Amino acid sequence: MKKIEAIIRPDVFSAVRRALALEGIDGLSVTEIAGCGRQEGRTGLFRGNAYEMEFSSKLKLEMVIEDRLVEPIIKSILEYAATGEVGDGKIFIYPVDEAIRIRTKERGAVAVY
Ligand SMILES: Nc1ncnc2c1ncn2[C@@H]1O[C@H](COP(=O)(O)OP(=O)(O)OP(=O)(O)O)[C@@H](O)[C@H]1O
Numbered sequence: 001m002k003k004i005e006a007i008i009r010p011d012v013f014s015a016v017r018r019a020l021a022l023e024g025i026d027g028l029s030v031t032e033i034a035g036c037g038r039q040e041g042r043t044g045l046f047r048g049n050a051y052e053m054e055f056s057s058k059l060k061l062e063m064v065i066e067d068r069l070v071e072p073i074i075k076s077i078l079e080y081a082a083t084g085e086v087g088d089g090k091i092f093i094y095p096v097d098e099a100i101r102i103r104t105k106e107r108g109a110v111a112v113y
Pocket residue numbers: 007033034035036037038039056058085086087088089090
């Protein structure tokens with residue numbers, strides 16, 4: 001299993017959500033975050049004075065999925081989250097040791113459906 005963490009623009013969320021649903025993703029966590037990439041959050045200089053640039057508001061999606069779904073999910077996110085402008089976000093992939101559905105005590109891939 002892997003965890004996919006995708007940081008995306010809030011306005012592409014419904015398109016990404018729909019694409020993920022078509023790939024069979026039902027379980028998903030979404031968090032509103034304030035982030036900065038290469039352009040935001042830097043200390044800028046205006047007329048000799050340093051100032052903090054703005055953080056931008058993004059959504060962080062987290063989903064734990066079976067390994068075989070990783071590439072199709074990445075493809076969907078890349079397709080629906082990209083505008084081509086700076087600030088489109090990032091995707092990070094982590095290994096997941098275990099998943100447990102608390103109600104049934106099921107473990108492993110069955111627990112993430
Ligand atoms: N290395 C990182 N680790 C964790 N979060 C990050 C990282 N880089 C970017 N982010 C998150 O992703 C959001 C969007 O980043 P962004 O797309 O601007 O990245 P970038 O590297 O500046 O790429 P681009 O040049 O396309 O803007 C940020 O607001 C932040 O929340």
